[in-house]
Ligand code: ADP
């Protein structure tokens with residue numbers, strides 16, 4: 001079940017052609033190839049990853065695309081890496097970065113260059129792997145900072161490109177683990193493996209059922225269009241300041257809860273376990289994780305049975321659990337979910353770590369625009385900043401486009 005490199009659609013081919021042309025303008029010669037890696041949405045399974053639990057993300061039809069050319073040994077400074085991105089919020093034409101591979105260490109590359117540099121760092125650290133310098137031009141359609149993992153898309157696009165160009169023969173789970181290491185060891189973010197896995201192993205029209213204990217991954221059908229459904233992302237554009245502290249505190253509660261229950265992780269604790277020995281807050285945190293794992297399994301079962309609309313109530317229950325038991329929602333996320341449901345959504349929930357970020361709503365395909373308008377209006381009435389809304393579809397995982 002490895003995503004087909006060719007199967008990325010005509011639009012991607014056009015985009016890749018434009019990127020190759022732009023690359024030639026920027027660097028003065030053609031790239032060796034063009035690769036893409038999608039962002040992701042987590043359909044269900046929130047705050048379960050670091051508890052060895054289940055998650056069900058899907059790769060979306062928005063991706064980071066990179067054109068790459070290896071530097072030849074005969075060129076000046078063959079160990080230099082030149083990076084450019086069309087995402088340049090400061091008004092420049094391109095965001096550019098440059099580093100040299102010898103002696104590359106965490107902290108040496110700032111800003112977005114740390115993502116490709118982290119990939120270079122872990123690959124160069126593998127036995128028998130020599131990474132030469134290269135030139136890279138990035139163009140991404142994954143919105144930055146909306147919780148759709150634009151950052152992992154950059155890492156994954158870089159690793160699939162280098163895997164091909166250097167003939168490393170890495171498989172998809174291997175590349176997922178390496179990009180996780182790049183993120184943990186080089187970028188310095190203690191993130192799990194879900195986002196990279198979705199970007200690497202996602203399939204069009206499917207979600208990726210991932211067991212975070214064994215890292216086993218299976219695709220599960222998610223034929224939204226065939227069922228007349230769509231997933232609307234509502235980016236609240238809120239980044240609450242206590243997100244980091246809240247995340248750490250939740251992880252600590254889960255570890256304390258597992259220890260008090262005599263389990264190595266909450267994955268080992270049965271869904272209906274007696275939590276009366278725990279203090280009230282820890283019991284609520286644990287209950288969220290146990291019930292969320294059960295909801296992921298129920299979602300997978302319904303999707304396998306062809307009952308796509310039937311997952312709506314599980315999304316709603318997930319949100320309630322995140323709001324009441326795990327306490328990681330916020331007024332904007334609750335308003336997005338409640339308004340979408342009132343407007344007729346089949347299901348809705350916050351997605352991602354919480355305290356801001358995005359919500360998703362499962363809606364009738366023809367109703368996405370009306371639902372988005374209802375949420376935007378409710379935000380205006382509540383005095384919140386306007387959300388950003390867009391429809392995503394389950395797309396193909398990362399691969400070569402050209
Ligand atoms: P997200 O939820 O989108 O992953 P993050 O804050 O984790 O949000 O990652 C966003 C960061 O990823 C940006 O600040 C930037 O460093 C990097 N990034 C993502 N897309 C691009 C791009 N197209 N060009 C340059 N950097 C990018």
Ligand code: MG
Pocket residue numbers: 149150151152
């Ligand atoms: Mg990110």
